[in-house]
Amino acid sequence: MMEERWCEGCGVELQTERPHAPGYVPPSALEREHVICKRCFRIRHYNEIAQVDQDPDVYLQLLDQIAETDSLVVQVVDLFDFSGSWIPGIHRHTGGNDLLLLANKVDVFPKSAKYQKLKEWVYASAKEMGVQPVDVVLMSAAKGQHIKEVAAAIERYRAGRDVYVVGAANAGKSTFINRLLQEYGAGEEVVTTSPYPGTTLDAISIPLNDGRRIVDMPGIVRQDRVSEWVAPEELEEITPKKELRPKVYQLEDQQTLFFGGLARFDFVEGERQPFVCYFANSLYIHRTKLERADELWAKHRGELLSPPKNPDSLPKWKRHRFYLNGREKEDIVIPGLGWIAAGLNPAQVDLWVPEGITVHLRPAIL
Known part of the structure; x- marks a missing residue:
């Protein structure tokens, strides 16, 4: 019977019987002083990303x-x-x-x-x-x-x-x-x-x-943040690695911003004002008129509006309505994706994100 040992890289119990299950190592690897599982080995040496079901x-x-x-x-x-x-x-x-x-x-x-x-x-x-x-x-x-x-x-x-x-x-x-x-x-x-x-x-x-x-x-x-719903190969696109370059949009009401195919922001009502977007520099942001937003989404999701390349992998979108009082700067936060700094003037805005994502307002961080 194999002596109980644990992977030094991820902590999982090591095993030699099931090559596709967590903790697998070839029997010969157990002769080493420091042992890591097959999954950790491939992450470290080949940058391979292996998703594991988690509870x-x-x-x-x-x-x-x-x-x-x-x-x-x-x-x-x-x-x-x-x-x-x-x-x-x-x-x-x-x-x-x-x-x-x-x-x-x-x-x-x-x-x-x-x-x-x-x-x-x-x-x-x-x-x-x-x-x-x-x-x-x-x-x-x-x-x-x-x-x-x-x-x-x-x-x-x-x-x-x-x-x-x-x-x-x-x-x-x-x-x-x-x-x-x-x-x-x-x-x-x-x-x-x-x-x-x-x-x-x-x-x-x-x-x-x-x-x-x-x-x-x-x-x-x-699981209530956008990053949990993005495929491993697309996660880098929404995860900032360098200094943020905030994008400022001077919006009239009845204008829309798409954040790739992961979120949609509608400026429904209010005076013309700036909305400052803090997202990974590599995330594509597309501006359009609100009246064209549904048509644009239907035609370009998964292509112009991406990630994700497979929009059907996301839960259906849900609308969240916010009223900005215009008395203080506020951030409209999309967990796992970024935030929109607003609040210069009173405004009514709608934010569309996959169902289950807990968007919210908070006092401005910057």
Whole structure:
């Protein structure tokens, strides 16, 4: 009988019997000191993306185990997709443990964005979610920005305890852990990373020099954001990797913007005003008249209006109506895709997105 071993890249239990199931390794691979599963091997060496069916409830049950420990919880959120990468009810899953909040991907924000203002915005947003973090640090795991500050904060707040790192799928959690371990002296990638959500399949325990450990928990799947409905090969097109170049549209009422084939924005009523679009630079935005929008969608979806190339892969669209009061700047947020900054004047707008996506208004982040 095979001795129980786990993949060092994604945490899944290794097995040698079923080549197409999670955790498969050829029997000869078990002779190595460090073993990763076939899926992690192909992600790392061939950039191959393999989707795995995930049960969000199972991952949340894993989080519940943290409440039974005395530890520091480090929650990684995607600053670009804050609401879409938040774990609802995180404080209920982690008990009374201290929570350090890391806002990742600060590098994609315009250089004009003020660090302190963004940090205060994250604090306020976390408080609205029912969480009082011991601290907030903005960082870029991909670029290594502020990692030393993060490492110092973890050492300060963990006070000799274990560290549990949690986050939604694709928030950059595993990339962050690899960066952090470099600060601790590990010179190579330990945790497998890929642009597709759900790469880490089980908890990965990494020992520290003082006998404690960092535990990388699997990413929580949020099916109420657009990114979960995009094919792996199209995810790169909607995920910002470089500094955002916001696109400003001076719209008259009765004009429409299409965001690829993933969302539609109708300016129904109001004075001419600017709408500033914060999306991945590679996402195609098309402007048209509202009266032509349905015809354009029927004729060009999956072609001019893409991604997705296969629009039938999405749930049917649902309309959400918003009334902007014109007294404050507000963001109209599409989780997993981006946001539209508005609110210069009163307006009535409609946002069409796949059914199940939780769009909302929030105080402007910029």
